[in-house]
Every structure is written in structure tokens, then in C-alpha cells.
Amino acid sequence: MSLDEVLNQSHQAFKSCKTLNDLEIEKAKFLGKSGSVTILLKGLASLSIEEKKQKGAEINLLKKSIEDNLEQTKVRINNLILEQKLNTEKIDVTLSGHKQQLGSLHPVMITQERIEQIFASLGFSIAQGPEIETDWFNFSALNSPLNHPARSMQDTFYIENTDEHGQNLLLRTHTSPIQVRYAKQHAEKYKHTEIMPDIRIIAPGRTYRVDSDATHSPMFNQIEGLWIGTDVSFADLKAVYTQFLKIFFEDDDIKVRFRPSYFPFTEPSAEIDMAFSKNNQQKWLEISGAGQVHPKVLENMGIDSAKYMGFAFGSGLERLTMLKYGINDLRLFFEGDIRFLQQFSQT
Ligand code: DAH
Numbered sequence: 001m002s003l004d005e006v007l008n009q010s011h012q013a014f015k016s017c018k019t020l021n022d023l024e025i026e027k028a029k030f031l032g033k034s035g036s037v038t039i040l041l042k043g044l045a046s047l048s049i050e051e052k053k054q055k056g057a058e059i060n061l062l063k064k065s066i067e068d069n070l071e072q073t074k075v076r077i078n079n080l081i082l083e084q085k086l087n088t089e090k091i092d093v094t095l096s097g098h099k100q101q102l103g104s105l106h107p108v109m110i111t112q113e114r115i116e117q118i119f120a121s122l123g124f125s126i127a128q129g130p131e132i133e134t135d136w137f138n139f140s141a142l143n144s145p146l147n148h149p150a151r152s153m154q155d156t157f158y159i160e161n162t163d164e165h166g167q168n169l170l171l172r173t174h175t176s177p178i179q180v181r182y183a184k185q186h187a188e189k190y191k192h193t194e195i196m197p198d199i200r201i202i203a204p205g206r207t208y209r210v211d212s213d214a215t216h217s218p219m220f221n222q223i224e225g226l227w228i229g230t231d232v233s234f235a236d237l238k239a240v241y242t243q244f245l246k247i248f249f250e251d252d253d254i255k256v257r258f259r260p261s262y263f264p265f266t267e268p269s270a271e272i273d274m275a276f277s278k279n280n281q282q283k284w285l286e287i288s289g290a291g292q293v294h295p296k297v298l299e300n301m302g303i304d305s306a307k308y309m310g311f312a313f314g315s316g317l318e319r320l321t322m323l324k325y326g327i328n329d330l331r332l333f334f335e336g337d338i339r340f341l342q343q344f345s346q347t
Helices: 003-013 018-033 036-046 047-087 107-122 149-154 177-189 234-251 295-300 317-325 338-344
Strands: 133-135 160-164 167-169 199-209 219-229 258-265 264-280 283-295 309-316
Touching: 003 018, 003 047, 003 199, 003 283, 018 036, 018 047, 018 177, 036 047, 107 199, 107 338, 133 309, 177 199, 177 219, 177 295, 177 309, 219 234, 219 317, 234 258, 234 264, 234 283, 234 309, 234 317, 258 283, 264 295, 283 295, 283 317, 309 317
Parallel strands: none
Antiparallel strands: 133 167, 160 167, 199 219, 219 309, 258 264, 264 283, 283 309
């Protein structure tokens, strides 16, 4: 067979290949161990040196040309495969997509963040305390000694072990212990200054009680407020708290009442109610306890009660959220029903 014939044959053979596998088989026929080109090369052995030189160069050219064609054919086949894939694996852009579900803040947390912002704008900073609290911070320091009847108003979950100082531990029943923790540190820090700078904090957090119905849950959220200075009075409490409610509810005509009440840690004490309408009737909902910080509590904080005075309040975050959004059952907050929660999504 002449070299031209071999070249022609290889072209024809590669042309009809549809897969890389076909191509491998055809390649072997020309370039393999017993392929035409290999046989031609073997044939050189019987030729004279002059002939070898000439024929050898021609065969090498032939080999190179077959190899080039082989590479081109590979590219052609790969393109073919890609084209087939593109045709068969089409993306149907008319198919409706899967919506990515984004999480969002729980309505009670939206309330908490909003209240934090409002009080921050009034000059308050945010304080925190532990949910597992000592008996002393939760009750005794707040003027509710052991066996005091006020303790049974706040029945809670006790923890069997004591802390490293032998203190009894419990799940805090309110955020009020944060008042004592913060004020104690503050007083300690400024004990050598003649006048202590004002304490002005709000402290949100989870609280626990043995309670469960449409308006009570064993776990709920409160936000505590405390302002202590040299002349911070009950009038300031009324002004600050009413102002806060006006901003929070975006309503300047809000109806608030401070109803005389009793808390061991304040004197005088009040409960703060807010008016809301239900079936065209005006009703009141208690949203907060409040009062003038009791001198004994100030002393427990390490603060001179002859020099300083202040007010405190502790508000129910769920209650405020219910009023804000017109929700009538507290338990909705804890069921985790996505249909309920989605209504508060801000995204
Ligand atoms: N800790 C009280 C409660 O949970 C609420 C309260 C009342 C907080 C009066 C206060 C306060 O700071 O001064 O029922």
C-alpha cells in the first residue's frame, strides 16, 4: 500500500468515528503494534541506507499527519458529545423555582429589640443576668426574705444543687435580680467617688414560673428598667414610661393608668395598665409592675438610701407584643407555628 493510500484510509476511518472508543480502535489499525504505519517502519530494515533516509522521512511525515488528524478528530468527537449533552439536558426555565425560606425574628424578639432602641434613645444602657439565679439575688436582696408570702406569688423551678458558695439556685422568676447585680457592681466601682453617676439600665430576658394558661406561660420574657440617681422620683417613672409607650405604640393618645399595688422591692408600688378595646369595649391589660426602689433594696445594692433614690419597672414582653399586634392568646408565641410566625417576617 502506498503512503498516500494509508493516509487516505486513515482519514476515512477517523471521519466515520462517532465515539472516542471507535477512534481508539481505528487508531490501533494505523499506529498500533501491528498497524499499517508500524509495518511500513519495520519494512525499512531491508532497505539501503540512502533509501532508509528518504523513505523513513516520508513515513515519519505520514505518521505525523495521521497523529494530527487523530487529535482533530478527538476535538470533533468531544464537541459532538457536548452538543448532545446540551440538547438532552436542557434546563426548563419555565419551571417555577423553589423559594428559599428565610428565617425571621420572633415577634417577642422584635418587641425586645424595639424597646431596647427606644430606651437607648432615652439614655439607657442594656444589662444582662443569668437565667439560673441564686435565691439571694432573685428574692432576698429584693426584700423578699425566706418564708415571705410574696415568694409564693412567684413559685418557680428550683435546682437541687447549690452554687460554690452554698447558695440555693433557681430559675429566675423575674428580671429584677439583674437590677441588683448591675447596681451592686456600679456602686462598688464608684465607692470612692463623692457622687455616683446615675444608673440607667434596661435588662431583657427569659423568666420562669409554675404557671400555664391563655395569659401565662411557664417561660416568658420580661424587660426590667432601673434608674437611680440623686433625685429620680415617681414622677420621672410616669414621664419616662408613658413616653416609652407613646413611642412603642406610635400613638400619642395612649391611655395608661398607674394602679397602686404591692411589691416587696418598691415603695410605693404600682401596676401599669394600658387601655385597649375589645368588641368596642374599653378594657385594661396589666403590662408592668413598677415603683420607687425600696430603701432596703438600695442598701442591699450597696447604695446609700439617704443619698440616692430611683424607680424600677418590670414589663411583660409577651403582653406588650399582644397589645401591639392584637394577639389574644399568649400560647401562640410558643407553639412555633410557621403560619403565625410568618406574619411578623420583615423580609
Ligand atoms: N418583678 C415584678 C414581677 O415580675 C415586676 C416588677 C415590679 C419589677 C416592680 C420592678 C418593680 O422592677 O419595681 O412581677
